[in-house]
Amino acid sequence: MVFSRKNTGFIIAVILTIILYFLFAFYVERTQFSMVLFLYISLFATSFYILKKGKENTKLLTSLSILFRLIFLFSIPNLSQDFYRFIWDGRMLFEGLNPYLYLPENFINQHEFPVNQATELYAEMGTLNGSHFTNYPPLNQLSFYIASLFAGNSILGSVIVFRLQLILADIGIIYFGKKILEKLQLPIHNIFLYALNPFIIIELTGNIHFEPVLLFFLIWSLYLLFKHKWMWAALLLACSISVKLIPLLFLPLFYQWFVKRSLDFAGMTKLFVFYLIIFTTIILLFLPFYNSELIENYFNSVGLWFRSFEFNASFYYIFREIGYLFRGYNEIAVIGKIIPVLAIVFLGFITFFRKNKSPKELITGLLFGLSFYYFTTTTMHPWYLATLVLLSVFTKYRFPIVWSLVIIFSYQAYSNLPWKENLWFVGLEYTIVYGFLIWELFFKNHHKKQYFDAHDSHAIS
Template structure:
């Protein structure tokens, strides 16, 4: 019996639901064989939907939501971070400032300020509980809502958090489609993000709020494309207030604003024999350039000012020190699934005999700033696709050099790539699962062979894409 296309798709949906259900409710993350089998198995239906159902947009939206709802009542099994989310939200609900208090302090003093304090502390672990929170204010609002609607149930709070993430992903599909239409790209490309098993598992499943950050980011990009730059700045500010990472993008908008000043100006023909017209044209060009720079500075100022305002309710003498110390730990102390950093670390072991993370961790951000400066001034970022490609490679460089590359960080690169010709983040979303092999070891320890294999594949595919782009450009000359 030969199944019709409709029946085949229904069968693949049922299989996908089954695999997602096993992943959500029957997975032990220390069982790497089970983990990688389920994960890679989910990419087969994903590729089927992208290839066979790409013209059926409502169907793809429906199954994207359906697959996420499979996780609705699941407790995350690949990450413990959500316990800290719930802790912070309940602290806010009880009137505490989460930025200046440590869970560890309350537990050691046998002071339990919130319901299920011990369970939440045990869930987040001593490492998380011994550091100040680094989640910005809008993210804290998400946590507060979970506490407000489910203040005494960890599972109930997880459901509230998950519903927020699902709604954010629906918003990403909506604005992502609009951006693709503006760029005259196939609208089904948004499902390279929305149906990707990596996204469904890491964000909806494991409750990482990159989805909310990305919702505001794509909304902001869309507003920028239609010329509403003030509102774009406000929405980008909200994105930063969920996760700080979009701050890296700010310099890359400079050419967008300066070029738009020229593009929106219709120059009148100039008579080269008349010096006054030439001087007038140059003066007008300088004026337009200054207008563009002013808009860019205003755009960045709105983003930064909004975040300062959002932090005001939490202001205290200890806020700056506790928050900066928490953020700084990512560069000075933590290391996971890194690429270039791990090579630099091994060189440090070879010549110095110990881990030089304290030094290397300070150098890597400087390299990122240098790279962002170069592509800000020496790369064309004037068209929408050029701008988004610059965002993609600017953030990619940061992730290639960071000391800590948690799997869910990749979500931003994957979404940005949807609006470009590059697909290395899609390949990375498949091989990122190799980083979870660390949980199969007792005690927990990364296997650098798996990390090496992951990055060999990612860098290899990226190099192939860059060479193809170079040959394509050469053939047009």
């Protein structure tokens, strides 16, 4: 883009966006919901304008994507406290202690301080986080350890190291995302629906959540899979799972990619080896941490998301109210066990009853499989949405982009001390999301009768 008078609007939008991100990074607290909401919506407006006006210049948009992330580099996250646990785990590893075997609260209660700044880290991570075993997989722990190597005595230093890792991961996502879009014959600028999305920049780079690392390995894996380098793809998919477990849900959907027809023994063999590489790699990555207590501690911690935690849920809140009506108390212990079963049934349906044989069909299957799980989960933290946002840029569906805007309503809960959700805001969020989804499925292309991209004949396999 050549800067001239006709580009004045673009330049002003960039300057405003920089100012808005600066305010988010250094001056906003999550208890200030009105301010958070105003700045967030304003950022969506300026970012949309930048993408619309600059979509022909992907190098410029890439540079701006990096610049906007760098604004947060020297700020302490003010919308999330999870990073304090990341620092704790990394410093535990640095001290030669297995983070999967110890509770931070036990050390503090016994007046033991195994890591630098232990008292401050425990106080800031919160008693809820400090009273549970870590549930972050091995490659995520490696990221935490890297921060302890370079900044073992500084919280801000650790934050900087975390953010540099996340920014590098996002650069990798942009690189491989463009290549996949080229293969699918889709506009290259679609990747900036992810890279320039204020939700992605604030929630991941700003608040330090490691979805970019997960997504970097996932998108690299899909790229190699589409290049028919499926063994390397399996290895990278295992790395993605070893950052956060959520890509495990995708595994059934690769069935049709390998098994093209009935009694396809060659395809079944490839699929078996594909899964074998994935699970062997995951086991090997966990092996350095193995202890007889690890499995129990880890799955007890993961299980809390199904039997104890509730936040920004959708259908679960409806089921919960029905439980109150008929049983008089919260039914999370029962509903939390049913939700994984529903997710498995739905994944089975889209595995066997819709086409997942071309790249676009497969990605669309991943998108809807994970969406169903998030629609029914008991806990939907904002950063979980990042995977849907990225997958959507390779499809014709944009409901995750809309969701990335309205999910800011979930921050209303933090304006209360102690935090408490206002279900009117939750209802508004999901009314908009489901309304847009229904429009995309049934009305946007009403001349087409299929629900998914099962017959996208232009997709290249």
